[in-house]
Amino acid sequence: MSLPAPAASVPRWDRPNALTFILTVLALAFLVWSFSNVGLSWERMQRGFPALGSILDRMFPPDLERLPQILRSLLVTFQMALVGCVLGLILAFPLAILAAEGLSPHPVIKQMARGLIALFRTVPDLVWALLFVIAVGLGPAAGVMAIMVDKIGFAGRFFAEAMEDVDKGPQEALSAMGATRLGLIFSAIVPQAMPSFVATSLFSLEKAVRGSVILGLVGAGGIGVELKVAFDLFDYDTAATIIIAVFLLVVLVEQVSNRIRKRLL
Amino acid sequence: MVLALALPDESLIEALPPALRIEGLRKAFGARTILDGLDLTVEHGTAVALIGANGAGKSTLLRMLVRLIEPDAGRMSLLGEAVTELAPGPLRAFRRRVGIVFQRHNLVGRLSALSNVLHGVQARKSGPRTWLQTLAPAPDRAEALACLAEVGLADRALQRADSLSGGQSQRVAIARMLMQRPEFILADEPDASLDPRSGEEIMDLLYRLAKDKGLTLVVISHRLEHTLRYSDRIVGLADGRITLDRPSRKADPRQLRQFFTGRDHDA
Numbered sequence: 001m002s003l004p005a006p007a008a009s010v011p012r013w014d015r016p017n018a019l020t021f022i023l024t025v026l027a028l029a030f031l032v033w034s035f036s037n038v039g040l041s042w043e044r045m046q047r048g049f050p051a052l053g054s055i056l057d058r059m060f061p062p063d064l065e066r067l068p069q070i071l072r073s074l075l076v077t078f079q080m081a082l083v084g085c086v087l088g089l090i091l092a093f094p095l096a097i098l099a100a101e102g103l104s105p106h107p108v109i110k111q112m113a114r115g116l117i118a119l120f121r122t123v124p125d126l127v128w129a130l131l132f133v134i135a136v137g138l139g140p141a142a143g144v145m146a147i148m149v150d151k152i153g154f155a156g157r158f159f160a161e162a163m164e165d166v167d168k169g170p171q172e173a174l175s176a177m178g179a180t181r182l183g184l185i186f187s188a189i190v191p192q193a194m195p196s197f198v199a200t201s202l203f204s205l206e207k208a209v210r211g212s213v214i215l216g217l218v219g220a221g222g223i224g225v226e227l228k229v230a231f232d233l234f235d236y237d238t239a240a241t242i243i244i245a246v247f248l249l250v251v252l253v254e255q256v257s258n259r260i261r262k263r264l265l
Numbered sequence: 266m267v268l269a270l271a272l273p274d275e276s277l278i279e280a281l282p283p284a285l286r287i288e289g290l291r292k293a294f295g296a297r298t299i300l301d302g303l304d305l306t307v308e309h310g311t312a313v314a315l316i317g318a319n320g321a322g323k324s325t326l327l328r329m330l331v332r333l334i335e336p337d338a339g340r341m342s343l344l345g346e347a348v349t350e351l352a353p354g355p356l357r358a359f360r361r362r363v364g365i366v367f368q369r370h371n372l373v374g375r376l377s378a379l380s381n382v383l384h385g386v387q388a389r390k391s392g393p394r395t396w397l398q399t400l401a402p403a404p405d406r407a408e409a410l411a412c413l414a415e416v417g418l419a420d421r422a423l424q425r426a427d428s429l430s431g432g433q434s435q436r437v438a439i440a441r442m443l444m445q446r447p448e449f450i451l452a453d454e455p456d457a458s459l460d461p462r463s464g465e466e467i468m469d470l471l472y473r474l475a476k477d478k479g480l481t482l483v484v485i486s487h488r489l490e491h492t493l494r495y496s497d498r499i500v501g502l503a504d505g506r507i508t509l510d511r512p513s514r515k516a517d518p519r520q521l522r523q524f525f526t527g528r529d530h531d532a
Contacts, residue, residue, distance in 0.1 A: 169371035173438070176331055177445050178360035179387035186396045187384050191375045 059240035066238055070226060074245050076140055077222035078253075080215075081208035084144040088151025088208075089201050092117075095152060096159030097185060103163060105181075117160070120153025125211050129220040140221030147208045147215070155204050162196035163189050198264050202257040209253045213246050282345055284309045284449060284481040285330070290339035291505075292325055299325050301505030303339070307498075312475055312482040314496035314513065316524040321502045323485045327451050330483075331360050344448055361388035364447030366471065368454040370438040374427030378418060378437045381426050382409040385444025398422075412440040416470060432463030439470060450475055452484040456491055464488065468495045489518060489525055 016024070095113050097103050104110035129146035136142050163185075170188035179187065190197075216224015223242060230239040285307040292300040299322040307313050317323045328334040330343055332351070341348040346359045372381045379398040386405050387395050394400045398409065413419050416436040421429065426437060435455055442450065452471055456464030468486065472495040475482040486492050492499060492513075499516050501509030501524045509524070 167374075169367065169369050170373045172333065173365070173367060173371035173441070174384060174387060176333055176360060176363075176365045177385065177388040177442075178357040179384070180391045183384075183387045183391050183395060186393070187387065188373055191373050194375065 055236055058234075058236040061237065062240035062244060063235070063237035064241060066226075067241060070223065070238075070242055070245055073223040073226045074249055077212045077216070077224070077246075078209060078249060080140045080143045080222050081147060081205065081212040084147025084212070085151050085201075085205045085208040087144070088148040089155050089204060091148070092152045092155035092159055095156045096163065099156065100160040100163045103181075103185065103189070113156075114160075117153055117156040120149050121157060122153070125150035126214060126218060129215045129218050133219045138219040138221070143212055143215040143220035143222055146220055147212060150211065151204050151208060154207065155200050158200040159193070159197060162193040162200070165196075166192035195264075199261060202261055206250075206254055206257055210250055282342070283307060284311070284344060285483070286340075286342040288340045290326070290329065290341065291337045292322065292329065292334070293337060298505050300329075300336075300339075303502075303506055305500065305507060307481060307483065309481055310479050311498055312472055312484065312496045314492040314499045315483060315485045315502060316492055316499060316509075316521065317502035318524060321524075322505060323502055324453050326502070327365075327453050327483065327485060330451060331363050331365065332356060361445065362448045364442035364445050364450045366435070366439055366442055366450065366452040366455045368457045370431075370434045372426040372434055372437055372441075374425065376426060377423045378413060378426055378429065378433075378440075379406070379409055379422040381437050382412050382440045382444050385409070385412070385441040388445040388447075409440075409444055412443040413437070415443060415474070416440045430463070431459045432466060435459060435463070435467050436470065439467070439474070443474065448480060450480050450482045450484075452482065454485050454487060456486055456488060464491065471495070487525060489521055492521065493518065 095117060098105070098109050099113035099117055101110070104113065125146050128149045129142060132142035132145040136145065166189055170192070171184055174184050174188050212222055213224050213227070216222040216226070217228050219225065223246060227239060227242045227246075230236070230242060283306045285305065287303055287305040290300050290303040291298070299320075303326070315323050315326070325334055329336050330341060330348065332348060336349060339349070343359075344362055346355075348356075348359065351359055373384075377398060380396075383395065383398050383401050383405060386401075386409070390405075394402055394405070398406055401409070410419060410422060413422055416439050418433060418436050418440065421433060421437075426434060429437065439455075450471070455467050455471060459467060468484075468488075468491045471482065471484065474480070482496075484496065486495075493516060494513075496513045499509065499511060499513050499521065500507055501521070503509075503524065509520070
């Protein structure tokens, strides 16, 4: 049996069109310019690494003298993340229904809900924290509100997508028997989207715990305030204790969240 | 028992308007005409098998009867309701009276068989207590269990729907339809995607339930032997119109075969 003659003229790559070529060159030029614009230089790195080494040296051994106060702040941080996350998830659910294709009562409402979710998602939680610190004052309440808004944006999008992606068959069956829209959502859609809801909720909590540490840096309560004070006072060994405590909290939350996810899904 | 419906008196049946009357029904998808001025009348308590080749418009017609698909023209009267003229509110109320069995069963896989059956009560009620069997009031839960028992699956009540076999899954869908307490049953290839034995059992169950409760049944099946055995009347659809209409006992299988062309499981 003879094989067909090889096609000698088959190109190895597709020739890019002019527009693709120009855009690629521009993107590469922008990248090179970005490198030069951020002030990253070999000299600075040479100076920076020994300085970092010196800070690390002053961090160890960590100072455990303020451990009780640090653990109390850590607890507040976790509670801030938990409350903000739960409130955000609760509010994200109705907003996701209004934003979901096929569930929203009106196209204008759908666009408004999507716009709101996009706004909440795209503005970083740190910016929300700055706003809420001004609005409600320093402390965990501002952090809770910042996390809540951030999670509405994050979970709202994923909840809506999860509800849009479910099998439409059960909806057709319930719709054909005259079920109400609410009946349709809670009987046919929510049970199907539940694994995705659980995964998104747990991921939101992990994200909220990580984020809540940073929020303290702008005065929104929790362990971040302690960390900022420690760095401001060059108290690096206390800072090390805080960083290790935060690391352990985040790892613990991720582990628990993974276990719950595996058990439920 | 709650589910048992008495058969109407013979003289009353004669006085009643037909269960279904269709006049000049038209439907086109783009340039393709599916139904071209279709007329059909079905009397109460009759089991009608709708046959036709793929794309003949059988499923479209079935969905149009409850306006899951909107007709382009024509009039339909089902259970005395002018279906084509119903506004959204009355349409929803009307749909409650018509039970539909789908080819794909359309169950919520992550919920128990009992919760899926309970959903049928949403034809009459709404609210959180109709969403899950755990929340349901005792009478509704008992009725859902009775519906499951009627299709022979009472022992699978708490089993997740996605762990049931194809035949069991379709039985749960039929139980859900019974929970709706329908006055008219539409079944779109309920025996498709099932093995021959399960398909036969499902068709037998549907026909028996319709007869026991005196309900009108319009069923689509692509299996000739089911069409002949589980119907009183056979209606054949071709070129957008009815080209065959006769009592099942007088139907000639050879003549029916042309409506099943292109299918592997023709009898």
